[in-house]
Amino acid sequence: MNAPGDKTGRPVLKMIDLCVGYPSPSGEVLLFRDLNLTLSSGDLVCFMGPNGAGKSTLIRTLAGLHRPLRGAVERQGIRTMQRQGIPHTVSVVLTDRVSSANLTVRELITYGRYPHLDWRLKLTARDTHLVERVIDDLNLRNLIGRKIYQLSDGQMQMAMIARALAQDTPVLLLDEPTAHLDLNNRVEIMNLLREIAHQTGKAILIATHELDLALQTADLIWLTGKQEDMITGIPEDLVLNGSFDSVFMFKGFDLRTGKMQHEPYRNTPVTLSGKGHVYLWTRNALERCGYEVTTDKQRIGIEAHDAVSWTLRSGGAVREVSTINELLSFLQTIARS
Numbered sequence: 333m334n335a336p337g338d339k340t341g342r343p344v345l346k347m348i349d350l351c352v353g354y355p356s357p358s359g360e361v362l363l364f365r366d367l368n369l370t371l372s373s374g375d376l377v378c379f380m381g382p383n384g385a386g387k388s389t390l391i392r393t394l395a396g397l398h399r400p401l402r403g404a405v406e407r408q409g410i411r412t413m414q415r416q417g418i419p420h421t422v423s424v425v426l427t428d429r430v431s432s433a434n435l436t437v438r439e440l441i442t443y444g445r446y447p448h449l450d451w452r453l454k455l456t457a458r459d460t461h462l463v464e465r466v467i468d469d470l471n472l473r474n475l476i477g478r479k480i481y482q483l484s485d486g487q488m489q490m491a492m493i494a495r496a497l498a499q500d501t502p503v504l505l506l507d508e509p510t511a512h513l514d515l516n517n518r519v520e521i522m523n524l525l526r527e528i529a530h531q532t533g534k535a536i537l538i539a540t541h542e543l544d545l546a547l548q549t550a551d552l553i554w555l556t557g558k559q560e561d562m563i564t565g566i567p568e569d570l571v572l573n574g575s576f577d578s579v580f581m582f583k584g585f586d587l588r589t590g591k592m593q594h595e596p597y598r599n600t601p602v603t604l605s606g607k608g609h610v611y612l613w614t615r616n617a618l619e620r621c622g623y624e625v626t627t628d629k630q631r632i633g634i635e636a637h638d639a640v641s642w643t644l645r646s647g648g649a650v651r652e653v654s655t656i657n658e659l660l661s662f663l664q665t666i667a668r669s
Contacts, residue, residue, distance in 0.1 A: 341373035344421070344502045344535045345394065350403035352386060352393050360401060363389055367403070367562060369554065371503060371535040376526045378546035378567075379539045381556035381579060387539040388427065391507045394537070395424040407503065420447050423499035425492045425506045430480060437483070437491050438476040441466060444498030466497045469524060485512035493521065497528070504528075504536045510545070518542060522549045543580075547571070555579055596624035600663070603629055606636030614642065617656045623663070632666060634659065 352364040363386030371377060381387055392398035394405055407421050423444065430440065444466075445459040455463075467473055470490055480488065489512050496504055509525075510518040522545045529536045529551070537554075540546055546553065547567045555563040555570060557579045563570065570576055576587050601624040604615055614636045618625050635643040642659050644651045646666050653659045 341375060341533060341535070343370045343372050344407070345371040346406040347394075348404045348406060350393070350405060351401040352390050352398075353401050354389070354398075355401075362401065364556070365561065369562065369564065371537055373502065373533040373535050374529055375535055375551045376529040376549060377535075377537045377552045377554060378542075378550035379537055379554040379556075380541070380543065380546060385556045387556070388507050391424070391505050391537070391539050392426070395422055395505050397424075421501055422503045422505060423496040423501040424504075425496045425509055427507050427511065430488070430492070435480050436476065437472060437478050437480065437494075438463070438467070440480060440491050441472075441476075441494045441498050444495040444500075447499065462500055463498050466494045469497070470494045471520075486514065486517060489513060490517065490521070502534055504534055506537070507539045508541070509538060510540065510542055518545060522546075525549075543576075594619040594622070597622040598624075600624070600632065600666075601626055601628075601630045602663070603627065603633040604636065605634070606638075608638055610638060610640055611636045614656060614659070617660065621660055632663070 347367040347369045350364065350367040351362060352367070353360055353362040355361075379387055379390070389398060393400050396405070435443075442455070442459075442463050445455060445463060446453065448459065449455070467476060470493065472490060472494055475483070475487060475491070478487075480491070483491065489509065493506070493509050496506070504525075506525075510521055513521065522542070525536050525538065526549045528534055538546075538550075550567055553565060553567050553570055555565075555575055563575050563579070565573075565575070571587055576582075596619070598621075602618060604611070604618065604625050605627075606614065614634070615625050618634075631646060633645045635645075637643070640654070642653045642656070644653060644659060644662060651662055653662060
């Protein structure tokens with residue numbers, strides 16, 4: 333079950349016949365069986381699967397916060413078989429809320445440097461530089477004086493990611509790091525983590541539900557269902573071989589095209605021609621509104637132009653429109669005539 337792909341980086345975290353789960357009064361609850369996966373430096377790995385599959389438990393096990401049922405985790409050549417706390421080679425962002433709400437954002441981020449300090453807990457110039465760099469990289473300068481209790485969920489998530497980055501470890505483990513973030517910040521964080529992995533050689537593992545972003549940023553996907561196993565591969569292969577479909581069992585969504593599936597409920601087929609983003613969004617609007625879009629010649633023909641305009645032909649009539657909304661309104665008029 334070792335992951336395929338470009339392995340130019342050195343292994344920094346290995347699972348050795350790792351069985352993950354937890355004990356219960358009725359016996360073991362086994363989530364993952366005999367995992368032998370590797371995280372290598374410079375890789376951004378997205379760990380995906382449905383709710384309840386055990387993603388958070390595996391993250392906590394790899395971080396040293398949860399004892400494995402069997403097997404071991406090897407971090408930079410050091411093997412651990414039981415819970416020993418978070419090693420200095422790993423930084424982790426979990427979904428747990430920080431209880432020390434009176435901290436400022438700067439103080440929270442600075443805590444990422446504490447594992448590297450001696451008993452005097454005095455920051456060096458390098459420590460300060462790393463903290464300041466992370467603050468700027470995540471655009472948190474306007475928040476550094478705020479108390480944690482004053483932050484929104486999204487701002488708190490960004491601060492926790494900043495703390496982990498300030499720790500500057502070879503391995504970063506993040507559980508749903510983009511939860512509570514808006515689209516712009518989700519994209520920014522995923523791109524930033526990818527850049528950090530590739531430029532600094534850190535190994536980054538992200539448990540996430542962000543399928544669209546994972547497909548576009550991950551070097552490798554770890555994909556789990558509820559079969560105590562793991563499917564690994566690059567995103568494109570897992571799309572084309574049907575692995576994502578078998579795990580998530582998409583309803584009304586075609587992963588190969590990235591679109592929801594719409595049933596044409598209008599008895600009005602149309603011919604659409606054009607190219608680029610104007611054509612794609614025009615097709616999306618037509619299918620969403622129940623029209624069958626085809627390349628065969630129909631009574632109604634639409635040409636989408638790069639200049640964001642449309643020509644509609646029906647019979648001998650020609651109509652020029654400047655918005656898709658206007659196009660849809662005119663189509664309804666034709667359908668009623």
